[in-house]
Amino acid sequence: MRLQPLQRKRGARRVPVLLLIPAVFAIVFLVVPIIGLLQKVVWGDLFHDLTTPQARAAIALSLRCSLWATVLAVLFGVPLAWLLARVEFRGRAVVRALALLPLVLPPVVGGVALLSAFGRRGLIGEPLDAAFGIHFTFTATGVVLAETFVALPFVVITVEAALRAMDRRLEDAASTLGASRFTVLRRITFPAIAPALSGGVALAWARALGEFGATITFAGNIEGRTRTAPLAVYLLLDSQPQTAIALSLVMVAICIGVLTLLRGRWLVRQ
Amino acid sequence: MTALDANIQIQLESGFQLDVGLRAAAGETIAILGPNGAGKTTLLHALAGLRPLDGGSVTLNGSVLDDATTGVFVPPEDRSVGFMFQEYLLFDHLTARDNIAFGPRARGASKAVAGEEADRLLELVGLADRADARPRALSGGEAQRVALARALAGSPRLLLLDEPLSALDATTRDYMRRDLRELLSTHDGPRILVTHDPLDAAVIADRVLVVEEGHTVQEGTIAELAQRPATRYVADLVGVNLLRGVVRDESIELPSGALLVSADVSEGTIVGVVLAAIHPHAVSLHRQAPETSARNTWSGHVEAIEALGSRVRVRIGGTVSLVAEVTPGALDDLAIAPGVEVWCTVKATEVSVYPA
Numbered sequence: 001m002r003l004q005p006l007q008r009k010r011g012a013r014r015v016p017v018l019l020l021i022p023a024v025f026a027i028v029f030l031v032v033p034i035i036g037l038l039q040k041v042v043w044g045d046l047f048h049d050l051t052t053p054q055a056r057a058a059i060a061l062s063l064r065c066s067l068w069a070t071v072l073a074v075l076f077g078v079p080l081a082w083l084l085a086r087v088e089f090r091g092r093a094v095v096r097a098l099a100l101l102p103l104v105l106p107p108v109v110g111g112v113a114l115l116s117a118f119g120r121r122g123l124i125g126e127p128l129d130a131a132f133g134i135h136f137t138f139t140a141t142g143v144v145l146a147e148t149f150v151a152l153p154f155v156v157i158t159v160e161a162a163l164r165a166m167d168r169r170l171e172d173a174a175s176t177l178g179a180s181r182f183t184v185l186r187r188i189t190f191p192a193i194a195p196a197l198s199g200g201v202a203l204a205w206a207r208a209l210g211e212f213g214a215t216i217t218f219a220g221n222i223e224g225r226t227r228t229a230p231l232a233v234y235l236l237l238d239s240q241p242q243t244a245i246a247l248s249l250v251m252v253a254i255c256i257g258v259l260t261l262l263r264g265r266w267l268v269r270q
Numbered sequence: 271m272t273a274l275d276a277n278i279q280i281q282l283e284s285g286f287q288l289d290v291g292l293r294a295a296a297g298e299t300i301a302i303l304g305p306n307g308a309g310k311t312t313l314l315h316a317l318a319g320l321r322p323l324d325g326g327s328v329t330l331n332g333s334v335l336d337d338a339t340t341g342v343f344v345p346p347e348d349r350s351v352g353f354m355f356q357e358y359l360l361f362d363h364l365t366a367r368d369n370i371a372f373g374p375r376a377r378g379a380s381k382a383v384a385g386e387e388a389d390r391l392l393e394l395v396g397l398a399d400r401a402d403a404r405p406r407a408l409s410g411g412e413a414q415r416v417a418l419a420r421a422l423a424g425s426p427r428l429l430l431l432d433e434p435l436s437a438l439d440a441t442t443r444d445y446m447r448r449d450l451r452e453l454l455s456t457h458d459g460p461r462i463l464v465t466h467d468p469l470d471a472a473v474i475a476d477r478v479l480v481v482e483e484g485h486t487v488q489e490g491t492i493a494e495l496a497q498r499p500a501t502r503y504v505a506d507l508v509g510v511n512l513l514r515g516v517v518r519d520e521s522i523e524l525p526s527g528a529l530l531v532s533a534d535v536s537e538g539t540i541v542g543v544v545l546a547a548i549h550p551h552a553v554s555l556h557r558q559a560p561e562t563s564a565r566n567t568w569s570g571h572v573e574a575i576e577a578l579g580s581r582v583r584v585r586i587g588g589t590v591s592l593v594a595e596v597t598p599g600a601l602d603d604l605a606i607a608p609g610v611e612v613w614c615t616v617k618a619t620e621v622s623v624y625p626a
Binding site: 167169170172173174175176177178179180181187188191192 | 318319320345346349353357359372373376377
């Protein structure tokens, strides 16, 4: 970020001080915590801290689970977004609200809800366990499930908005050219929503990577199996603060990377 | 031989009703003319299958595409209809060449065959050097040609063009109008052209169908329309004065009470409500009450003056409102300006009368 003296164009209005002061406060408020984190980092030991077995396990698990969660969110979220954008059905508003619920729901509550559905004694979890011996609690699959739950809305929101915004007459044009509905989806609709989808994927992935509340409630906190990076940060903050800080730094770096990618590639067209 | 036989009935949610019959032979271009909101685009959508019929049917080369009674409905992708949209609707993420190849590819042609077809059409529309350009990089005229080429690709059995020239600037429009007729002749099925410009219809189409408020009001060549315009819209379109009146004795009584004499109304050949068409160049203007053999003489005030090529059109309001077409010289000689009083005369032989 570069703050340059604003070169005002002739005739441009002065920025009102009443807005400027709180805005500057907001910037300081956003930047100071990052600076605080950076000055806590013991740079000389950074490599060592990140290569401890605990840190490596947490990072590896986080990457693996968040990527799977992102894939699932896309696989299920895009069709849901299409349904919400294109098909008029009774209860569509309710379904849309449900799809957005994980976004506003406290993650811990999400975890409890998942537990009551997919836990060992849960609505679906119990029969699944009895019939196939499948269980989600205390497994990496559970982590993926929790992360998918919180990441899904980002894909649904962005893709639905893009589907609504796109010129549907382009699909009409393609169909008059002999394209089947599937061909229209593949060659016209998806390319049209690709930028939005990329943005949604990036946001979903960042959200999955940072997931804490639902994961610890539903999947537990077992080293090497369900202890993702955010869980490790929380747990190690007392015993090994240096490692916790190093892990935090990695996640900040990843998130800034995602944002930069978003700005540079996908949000520019606006 | 009728290739396209359509009877299109559509009921829109707004209450608008479309009910138009349309027949076209292979190799024939029909222009659908009409004011905004007449239902022209809806008509094309129905032919393309983008909107199912509520009544009637569409038959192309003997096969039924849509029939509201039997429930037959062939979806757009299976109709083999080339549609050129008003705003072209080119695919922004594909090059000009890939836009044109899209149809053949979607209909199962191999990449190579579709590419060859695209190259042939790019050559035809004179854009061989713009093959790899994205639609955003094309000028209006180029985009129009790509859209036309895309509609022509894969030799569709029916070609539909929705205001193909309306998005172009005036100069481009003039030469594209000429080219379009030539390009259309490469397509051997029926072609339906929607436009609101009578010049497009006159240059490009063989026959004109005038649609107003969802119904056909007149059908024929532009010359036939000009001779006997059926409605005010058609008369304005072809630039002809149209008066409506009732035959009384050997003249026509107009709503204002004025009488109109026509050579057509002499021996009781026409009775009842009639339309009278008077071409603007048959209206003579005078500054004083004229002493002429012309049977029709009315006075009025000049309401507006507009240039039309090398002629000038003068709109006169009075008991009989008319448009007269004179030379700029005559305008000067008579010192005609908005607001001045003038006398109009029309010979009885210049008033063409026909049943309303």
